Amino acid sequence: MAAVMEMDQGPDRNIRLSPAVSAPPDLLGPPALDFLAALHRSFEPARQARLAARRERQKFFDAGNAPDFRPDTAAIREGAWRVAPLPEALRDRRVEITGPVDPKMVINALNSGAKVYMADFEDSTTPTWDNLVTGQQALRRAVAGTLTFDAPNGKHYALKPFAEQAVLMVRPRGWHLDEKHLTVDGEPMSGSLFDAGLFAFHNAHALAAKDRGPYLYLPKLQSMEEAQLWDDALGFIERALGLPVGQIRVTVLIETLPAVFEMDEILHALRGRIAGLNCGRWDYVFSYLKTFRAHRGKALPERGQVTMTQPFLRAYTDLLVQTCHKRGAHAMGGMAAVIPVSGDPVATEAAFEKVRADKLREAKAGCDGTWVAHPALVPVAREVFDEHMPTPNQHHVRREDVEVTRDDLITPSRGTITRAGFENNVEVCVRYLAAWLDGLGCVPIHGLMEDAATAEIARAQLWQWLHHTNPPTADCPSGLCLDDGTPVDECLFEQALIGLPSRLAAQPGLPGAGRVNEAIELLEQLTRAAVLEDFLTLPAYARLE
Known part of the structure; x- marks a missing residue:
């Protein structure tokens, strides 16, 4: 990588980059480092407290207990409040594409015809230092409109005009992950704050000028307190960068079993900036397994049988739609993991049929949009939502028929x-x-x-x-x-x-x-x-x- 700078040569010698790595000075120069250090010092104690609370909660589950709706927050669930109005750029999110942050993917996703591209520093990106730096640089150039990529086969990739691009959202890593290559006062920095903070530092003003946020997807939350920590951190970023309060808007993935019992509370904690909740279905199934790791009788069948039509997952989706629409927020459907099979049109059409069925289920449930993992699936999902959701979203679908109990959410599927x-x-x-x-x-x-x-x-x-x-x-x-x-x-x-x-x-x-x-x-x-x-x-x- 050309033009590098050793970070521990900056003005604050307590901010250090691992000796094994380096970064472009225009990405991680002294101002960016000072900003990240301030973030770390302000919120690392609270992050550690939240991680400790997770461990204590898991001990409670390991002792044979199950998650449930919190009695101490009943007033929030029963209140008549609503979240802040949605920005225009996020009113219609019928198809979102997700993927890693390498330059080729960034260009293809922004050009895909999807309404939103979630640039993922988490589940689809290995957090090598090179991947993180390359991803931040790619997003910075994409926001500036200058990102291009030349493939080894000679193919040239370039962005479509801004008006034809998907809206950019960024998913930072979860609260549990460190960034070991950057330490502040001898401690590794939070991967969450590194990813979100560095992206905002370089792109927030440019995105705000285009009425595009910045917008984030927040992963792996387990409680309203973790949501409040994000709200506090994002408020700090706004003040530090001179942005209006609530300029940074977020969508939260409900992808842990404890979080499904606190969806109202999570929306409330982020009510000035939240745009919706997402059915993070695969992580949710994993979280179910992890939450009940010490419980006999909670084994699930092989994962191919654990589909969204299973009762405990259908209850999760229905409750998410009902909760979001009651509060004026989007209820986003989950990822279709199937992809086209190169050179096999029969298998590809079978994959498309699975996607159509999955998206039809979500549209009929009242979801306001959905996820796909491949550009070829964008028109497939869009066709379903265009037919069944002629309006920009389905907030009018209140799902008053939904009555979900604790047992509905924790009874395992059979198979x-x-x-x-x-x-x-x-x-x-x-x-x-x-x-x-x-x-x-x-x-x-x-x-x-x-x-x-x-x-x-x-x-x-x-x-x-x-x-x-x-x-x-x-x-x-x-x-x-x-x-x-x-x-x-x-x-x-x-x-x-x-x-x-x-x-x-x-x-x-x-x-x-x-x-x-x-x-x-x-x-x-x-x-x-x-x-x-x-x-x-x-x-x-x-x-x-």
């Missing part, structure tokens, strides 16, 4: 585990981890776009199936069996792993091929651990350069 389903979980974990360790945060595997959220489901299920399942029976001594009667145990796990390296080695061009053995080692550690690791990206991040 089976096939040998193919078990082995697919193992393969997805290994292939995704290998690619992630090699710097690639989203990977197409068997017609699905796998990212950290979908890989987490596969990893958590493996752990759950081998640790806390059902009581043993005479027919199934392990407590859980495949549909053919085979016990789900260490032997089955070993069998699934043994032939994987040679089978993957036979696939040319496999992402992360050189780190397959390391991925297997990490998966074995995670799966055999006595306690389910909170996030696979935590131990994996320690292995990144």
Whole structure:
């Protein structure tokens, strides 16, 4: 990378960049560093307090308890308040595309015809320093209108005129993730504040001048207090940059089980800047598994059977729509993970049909828009929403028919585990981890776009199936069996792993091929651990350069 500067040469020598990395001085010069340091010093104690509260809450769940609606916030749920009016740029969000922040993806997503592009520093980006710096630079040039990309095959990529581009939203990393390459007073900085703060520092005024925010997607929240921490931090950013209060608008992903019981409270904490809630379905399934990690009888069937038509997930969607529309906020549908299959029109059309069915379900439920992971799926999803949502949104669909109880949200779905389903979980974990360790945060595997959220489901299920399942029976001594009667145990796990390296080695061009053995080692550690690791990206991040 040309034009670099060692950060610890700045005016505040307590702000340090890891000796192994460097960054362009126009991105992380002294003013940007001072701004990030001020953010860290103002909010790191509160972040640590919130992470400690998560750990205490998980102990409560591990003791056999379940999440529920909070009695101390009943007045918020029963009140007649509404969130701030939506900005014009966010009134119609019928199709949003998501993906990583490399220059080619940024251009393709902004040009895709979607209403919104969520530039993702979280689940679809491996947080290598180079990825983060390249992503911040790409977004900065995109906001300026100067971003281009020349592919190795000679193809040139350039942005369409601003009026034809998707509205840009940025998803920073979750509160639980550090940025180890930048320390302040000897502490690693929050990945959340690094991503959001640096993006706002360089782009907030330019975006505000275009009536485009800045806009953020906030991930992995578990409580109203975590939402309040974001509101405080974003208010600090606005004051520090001289922006009006509420200039930064946000959408929150409801992708943890505890958060679904605090949706009113999260909207209320962010009521001056929130534009909606999103059904972060894959992380939500993972969070269900993690929340009930110590509960026997909460095992879910193989992930292909855990669809949004399952009662506990349908209840989650319906409650989100009802809650948002009561408060004047968008209720956004979730990600369609299927993608076109290159060179196979039959498989591609089958993928399109799955997307149509999924988006029709969301539109009929009252969602105001939805997510896709591939530009080819934008017109497919848009056609469904254009037909069933002729208005910019569906806030008029109040869903007064919805009555969701605590048990509706926590009763597990029923189904089976096939040998193919078990082995697919193992393969997805290994292939995704290998690619992630090699710097690639989203990977197409068997017609699905796998990212950290979908890989987490596969990893958590493996752990759950081998640790806390059902009581043993005479027919199934392990407590859980495949549909053919085979016990789900260490032997089955070993069998699934043994032939994987040679089978993957036979696939040319496999992402992360050189780190397959390391991925297997990490998966074995995670799966055999006595306690389910909170996030696979935590131990994996320690292995990144």
